[in-house]
Amino acid sequence: MTQEPQELGKAQEPVSLDRALASFTERWSPRIVTAVNDYDVRIAKVEGEHVWHVHDHTDEFFLVLDGELHIALREPSGERTVVLPKGSVFTVPRGTEHKPCAPVPTALLLFEPTGTLTVGDRHDEVPDHVDATTGHALH
Template sequence: MSNEPIALGEALASFDALWSPRIVTRVNDYDVRIAKVEGEHLWHVHDDTDEFFLVLDGELCISLRGPAGERTVRLPRGSVFTVPQGTEHKPYAPTGAAILLFEPAGTLTVGDRHDEIPDHVDATTGHALGSAGTGARATER
């Protein structure tokens, strides 16, 4: 991790892959990740951790399934939302978005429980900023 300031706009401009987060820094045992997203992710659950989202640009929607039924939250630029651990959710961005995520290091982007992983979703614990990534189903650290 760098001990220099990181300009998020420049960091986002350094890669094009969608649904393939880059780790920009670490806070204690948590990764701070940025990602470009467009279209749908997949329904999944993180059994042991919450998932924090900050929308840097565009709009992100997150569908949630819980005991009270299904609902969708819409997050315009500048909004934050935390998906509680154990909550089934599916992020999507019809017109694209840039997001920042905060979650424990080693957390898989597709969660602990999910359906089949579509080819456009990178199943990863995050790529180092500046790495090319390896596309879908990558799991590098």
């Protein structure tokens, strides 16, 4: 049985993140598993580098379900990289330029306002392996 994001206000069924992650292979192409108020809960498989980008009006929440994620940040005090092993969470503050990178195959859970573009409001040129999307329905 496929598990689709549910419309707000309707009863939902539990979503198995393991099954949801097994349902697609694309990297840097998140799937929407559910919604919380005006936010999408997305999962993604990632590997390699994303793109430098910034979300002008929203923070971006990352939870590493498996693997390891590095997030390079350009902050007023300079550039730094945070490393998130499995089970770690991190929030990139709105307006902070950042570039996620996964040195190994990694699974993520993200919270973002519905309609947020994966490459932010401003970004470098988007490489072919990065899907510039507001998230795909879970198939």
